[in-house]
Amino acid sequence: MKVSTGIRGLDKVLDGGIPQGSAIVLEGAPGTGKTTLGMQFLYKGIVDHNEPGIFFTFEEFPDQIYEDMESYGWDLKDLERKNRLRVIGISPDIFLDQMTSKDGLFEQLVREIDCRRIVIDSISLFEYLPDKTGENGRSLLYTLRNIVRKFGLTSLFIQELSSLDRRKIPFEHFIADGVIRLSLKEHMNIFRKRTLEVTKMRGTKINEGEHIYQITDKGIYLLLASQIVTDKYISDQNEKIKTGIPELDNLLGGGMAKGAVYMLDTNSKANYRHIVGAIYAERVKAGNRILSLLSSTQTVTELKALMDLYGIDIDQLAREKRLYFIEHYNRPFPAGWEGSVFHVQGMENKDYDRFLWEKCKGLVKECKENHKDWFAYYDLSTIFNERGAEYVLRSFAKETAFARSFGMTVLVLCNFKEVGEQAASFLERTSNGVFKTWVDGSYQYLQVTKSPDGQISKPYLLESIGQKPYIRLV
Amino acid sequence: MVKREHLSLEMECLTLFQSNPYLFETIQGLEKRLGRKMSDLEPILESLTAQGILQRTGEGAMAYFRYKEPAVIAEFSFTSELEPL
Ligand SMILES: Nc1ncnc2c1ncn2[C@@H]1O[C@H](COP(=O)(O)OP(=O)(O)OP(=O)(O)O)[C@@H](O)[C@H]1O
Ligand SMILES: [Mg+2]
Numbered sequence: 001m002k003v004s005t006g007i008r009g010l011d012k013v014l015d016g017g018i019p020q021g022s023a024i025v026l027e028g029a030p031g032t033g034k035t036t037l038g039m040q041f042l043y044k045g046i047v048d049h050n051e052p053g054i055f056f057t058f059e060e061f062p063d064q065i066y067e068d069m070e071s072y073g074w075d076l077k078d079l080e081r082k083n084r085l086r087v088i089g090i091s092p093d094i095f096l097d098q099m100t101s102k103d104g105l106f107e108q109l110v111r112e113i114d115c116r117r118i119v120i121d122s123i124s125l126f127e128y129l130p131d132k133t134g135e136n137g138r139s140l141l142y143t144l145r146n147i148v149r150k151f152g153l154t155s156l157f158i159q160e161l162s163s164l165d166r167r168k169i170p171f172e173h174f175i176a177d178g179v180i181r182l183s184l185k186e187h188m189n190i191f192r193k194r195t196l197e198v199t200k201m202r203g204t205k206i207n208e209g210e211h212i213y214q215i216t217d218k219g220i221y222l223l224l225a226s227q228i229v230t231d232k233y234i235s236d237q238n239e240k241i242k243t244g245i246p247e248l249d250n251l252l253g254g255g256m257a258k259g260a261v262y263m264l265d266t267n268s269k270a271n272y273r274h275i276v277g278a279i280y281a282e283r284v285k286a287g288n289r290i291l292s293l294l295s296s297t298q299t300v301t302e303l304k305a306l307m308d309l310y311g312i313d314i315d316q317l318a319r320e321k322r323l324y325f326i327e328h329y330n331r332p333f334p335a336g337w338e339g340s341v342f343h344v345q346g347m348e349n350k351d352y353d354r355f356l357w358e359k360c361k362g363l364v365k366e367c368k369e370n371h372k373d374w375f376a377y378y379d380l381s382t383i384f385n386e387r388g389a390e391y392v393l394r395s396f397a398k399e400t401a402f403a404r405s406f407g408m409t410v411l412v413l414c415n416f417k418e419v420g421e422q423a424a425s426f427l428e429r430t431s432n433g434v435f436k437t438w439v440d441g442s443y444q445y446l447q448v449t450k451s452p453d454g455q456i457s458k459p460y461l462l463e464s465i466g467q468k469p470y471i472r473l474v
Numbered sequence: 475m476v477k478r479e480h481l482s483l484e485m486e487c488l489t490l491f492q493s494n495p496y497l498f499e500t501i502q503g504l505e506k507r508l509g510r511k512m513s514d515l516e517p518i519l520e521s522l523t524a525q526g527i528l529q530r531t532g533e534g535a536m537a538y539f540r541y542k543e544p545a546v547i548a549e550f551s552f553t554s555e556l557e558p559l
Contacts, residue, residue: 061494061497061507062494062495062496062497063493063494080495080496086496087496088496088497088498089494089496089497089498089499090497090498090499090503090538091499091500091502091503093500093536094498094499094500094503094536094538097536098498105498105531105538
């Protein structure tokens with residue numbers, strides 16, 4: 001039997017909920033929302049599942065909790081009057097003393113309201129309390145777990161966590177039936193995000209990874225990191241375009257959305273060559289017309305070598321006018337490419353703008369009439385360098401709207417850290433989707449942090465493989 | 475007879491227990507919660523217990539106090555529950 005946690009996303013992570021009668025450790029740093037999650041578990045248990053509950057608080061005053069929880073619209077005093085809830089303020093030493101006494105306070109309280117769930121906020125002090133034999137408090141926690149099991153109570157034991165004491169696996173994790181961890185993280189040094197992870201849960205399969213949650217007016221809301229592809233968005237499959245990386249397509253519910261602008265945020269150490277290569281090659285194979293902006297590092301020679309890997313001869317395609325290039329640097333191009341390269345070096349922003357609007361729009365429009373789809377790829381750092389941040393911020397939203405109206409799918413390479421927090425948050429908001437790739441230690445990761453469907457993913461390891469598309473998400 | 479500072483400390487205790495009807499505390503615990511000396515709290519808790527406002531359970535250091543809900547109010551809120559208007 002599973003017990004709903006009162007948080008829909010968490011129930012999904014736990015494949016239905018917490019196995020009934022389990023003792024779970026809920027740990028997190030100050031302010032991560034432990035008390036809120038604990039009370040939500042009790043409140044929803046009472047209101048939605050008719051399971052009365054008791055909240056034990058050692059450090060906080062109950063009236064403070066009544067007041068804090070009002071901000072979520074939870075009227076705890078009302079539930080107390082109806083004998084469905086108790087918010088008990090008690091010192092840990094009496095709590096433990098009463099817990100082990102026959103017909104003690106604990107037993108009385110449980111019986112009085114026919115209690116099914118309890119929350120203890122928090123067990124952090126237990127470690128320092130001597131038990132009856134004068135030994136350390138670890139045995140107390142073990143006793144506590146056995147008692148709540150005896151009563152068949154589904155329990156959350158809240159544990160304060162400072163990032164300092166992470167040396168070894170804490171004792172609580174061994175005796176608990178499950179462990180849920182809340183964290184607050186700096187994300188890529190740009191965004192702060194709250195994440196929830198279930199690191200252990202006996203008797204149920206779990207959806208691994210760090211799931212993002214928010215504290216809202218209605219309590220905790222959890223967004224699942226990975227979601228099963230097939231259950232959604234089947235209807236608009238023909239509006240999905242493949243990336244050439246099967247696992248990424250799965251995360252995106254079939255592929256990138258046609259007409260959407262995707263940002264690939266990479267840090268300087270990350271190797272994005274194969275990510276871009278796979279997507280570019282896939283688009284060529286699908287018969288798209290492709291417009292790309294060459295950067296200072298991405299030369300035609302480089303692109304040619306990359307496409308050779310994927311079995312694509314860009315020389316021929318350029319001559320057939322299926323590929324178009326915007327060139328900011330005065331570099332030589334192979335013979336026969338004249339019609340597909342636009343030289344814009346030295347062009348003023350104003351003229352560049354006009355070029356984009358007149359030339360590119362004309363091209364795209366013409367192809368649309370012939371039912372050819374467009375794909376565009378560019379490295380935003382080139383625009384930043386050549387045209388300035390102000391230009392980027394001014395024109396990006398306009399280009400996004402243009403892409404959407406012509407069904408042109410766009411992949412933009414950017415380094416959020418490099419462009420600064422303000423520009424990054426603007427670009428993130430304006431893009432329809434964001435893939436982030438970064439290196440941590442000796443591993444590279446990729447994560448979908450935004451998509452037009454609202455799907456986001458957990459971070460995946462990026463593994464190099466010997467055959468096309470040369471990368472795989474693990 | 476009753477000292478003024480006793481009165482205010484009595485009010486403090488009373489308010490604490492009234493706004494936290496499910497507070498179960500020892501004298502030691504109350505000392506921490508209220509920031510008042512145990513020796514000052516002792517006579518007040520005695521008196522509130524004698525008046526039937528608080529209930530004392532147990533002996534010695536592990537004896538704890540809790541608020542005793544006045545019977546009338548309990549009944550009142552019970553009937554108002556039965557007939558919501
Ligand atoms: N209605 C609300 N909407 C959004 N955030 C809220 C709302 N109400 C409270 N919060 C925020 O929720 C945060 C976490 O609250 P909570 O007390 O549950 O955390 P905690 O982990 O128990 O903290 P502590 O370690 O201090 O006990 C607070 O920082 C508060 O700002
Ligand atoms: Mg708390």
